Amino acid sequence: MTTDLIYAAVIALIGFRLYRRSKSLLGEQPFVRKRMVRRLWVLAAVLALILLNDTQQVQLGLAHPAHALLLALVASLAGIVGGVALGVWSVRLAELRWDVGVLKLRAHVFIGPAILLLYVLRVIYKFWLMQHLGVLSDLASAAPAVQHALARYDIDPLGAFLRMLVFAYYFSYYPLLLRRARAMQSAAPLALADQP
Structure with a gap:
């Protein structure tokens, strides 16, 4: 699978997610x-594809990939911490309530x-960079300078931070929200039984 197809699939998934998210923001x-x-499963698959693709590009485009990957790892860890913090905060701000026997969010x-x-803007910038560098399909056929530029982009600290911020946010937000909803669903029969 070529690099542009992977990123096109990622943009399509994120675009669809933004569309669905904007619909779900209009009320309960x-x-x-x-x-x-x-x-969660779709996000895990997308993250695996992105990390596999970026690792291949870094191996192809950089003479010393281990050092660059170490810097990206530090930024990724900061993104994970920030994403988890935002996920926890977002769950606290989310409203779950019962409405005629249906749990609403x-x-x-x-x-x-x-x-x-933020992440979509980063992916759009990646496509602009690929077009600007003249990369249309396969990274393996690109010039070494182009491979180097793309590899540096894929592991730049800001990009690594944003990527992990997005995925850590959703990998913390969804499980915590599911846990909170499960607690409300298990407490619902007790609350209904207490009513006169």
Whole structure:
């Protein structure tokens, strides 16, 4: 699979997610556990593809990839810490309530879309960079200078930070929200039994 196809698939998934997210921000939505679990699996697959692609590009484009990957790892760890903190905060701001026997969710309006928008802008910049450098399909056929530029881009600290911020946010937000909803669902029969 070529690099541009991988990133096109990522942009399509993120675009679709932004569209769905913007729809779900308009008022309360029914809480659907299966949908959140499915999103977690899709995000895990996308992250695996991105990391595999970036590792290949770094191995092809850099003479000393270990040093560059170490710097990217530090930025990635900062992104993970920031993403988890934002995920916890976002779960605290989300509203879950019972409405006629249906658990409803009102997510925070700004946190998730703002994080995704930052990442989408980064991916758009990557496509601009690829076009500017003349890379159209396969990185292996690109000139060494182009390979080097793309490899440096894929592991730059800001890019690594944003990538891990996005994924850590959703990998913390969804499981914590599922846990909170499970606690509310298990407490619901007790609350209904206490009513006169």
